[in-house]
Amino acid sequence: MAGRLAGKIAIITGASTGIGAATARLFVAEGAKVLAADIKEPGAELAALLAQHSDAMRFAILDIRSEPAWAAGLTACLKAFGPPNVLVNNAGALGSGKPVHEESTDAMLAAFESNVLGMFLGMKTVIPGMIEGGGGAIVNVSSVWGWSGVANNVAYQTSKGAAVMLSKNAGVTYAPYNIRVNCLLPGYVDTPMSRGVTPDEAQMLIKFTPLGRRAEPHEIAPMIAFLASDEASFVAAGNYMVDGGMAAL
C-alpha cells in the first residue's frame, strides 16, 4: 500500500536530531523522498535512517540563515529527487532566556536570524518552484511560546511569535497558488534543545502542561506529516498546537 506521503519530495531542516529527525523518519516510512538538512552532522537516529534508506533520503549541511546555502540545498534536492513539493522549516534556536532590559541587541538579532529569517529564506527558495509545479505544502515550526506569553525569554518568544505571523502572511498569500502554509506550535518536547533547561524550569514546564509530562519527538511528527499530506487539502494558513494542552491555560 502506498504511504500517505507517496509522491512527496520534502526538504526538512533541523533534521539531525529531535523533532526534525523524528519527522524525517515518519516521512520516509510514509513514502516521501527526503532531503534532511542541518547546520550540524546527523545524530545517531538520522545517521541510521540515512544508511537504511539511501534510495529515499539524502543529507545536506545547510545553514538556514544563508541564502546561498538555501540555493545549494535546493540544487541538492533537485539532483537527488526533483523539485520539492514539501518544505518543513523546523530548524530553530533557543534564546538566552533573558528579559528585555537584560537582553543584548546581538542575541535579539541572532534569534530573529535563526527563527524568522531562516524560515523566510526557506520559503523564498522553494515557493517559485511550487508555483511552477502547481502547488505544495509548507510546515513552519514555531512554538507555543510564540503564542502564549511567558516571563523572560524575550528573544525566543518574540522571534517565534514573528514566525507565526510570517506563516499566516505566506499562508494567505500563496493559498491561491495551491500552496498550503501552516504553522505548528509544539509544547515541551524532550530534545537536545529542551535538555538545556534547568530542573526548576523543567518542573515549571510540566506544571503548565495539562497532560502532566513532556512529549517525545515522535508525538510531534504526525501533525507535521498530516499538514504535509494531501489529507490536509483544505488546511491552509492555520496554527496547530501539539502542546499537551499548554496553550489552553
Ligand SMILES: NC(=O)c1ccc[n+]([C@@H]2O[C@H](COP(=O)([O-])OP(=O)(O)OC[C@H]3O[C@@H](n4cnc5c(N)ncnc54)[C@H](O)[C@@H]3O)[C@@H](O)[C@H]2O)c1
Ligand atoms: N523541544 C521543545 O521543547 C520545543 C518546543 C517548541 C518548539 N520547538 C521548536 O522545534 C524545532 C526543533 O527543535 P528540537 O526541539 O527538535 O531541538 P533540536 O536541538 O533537536 O533540533 C534543532 C535543530 O536545528 C538545527 N539548527 C539550529 N540552527 C540552525 C541553522 N542556522 N541552520 C540549520 N539548522 C539549524 C540544530 O542543529 C538542531 O539539529 C525548533 O524550531 C524549536 O524551536 C521545540
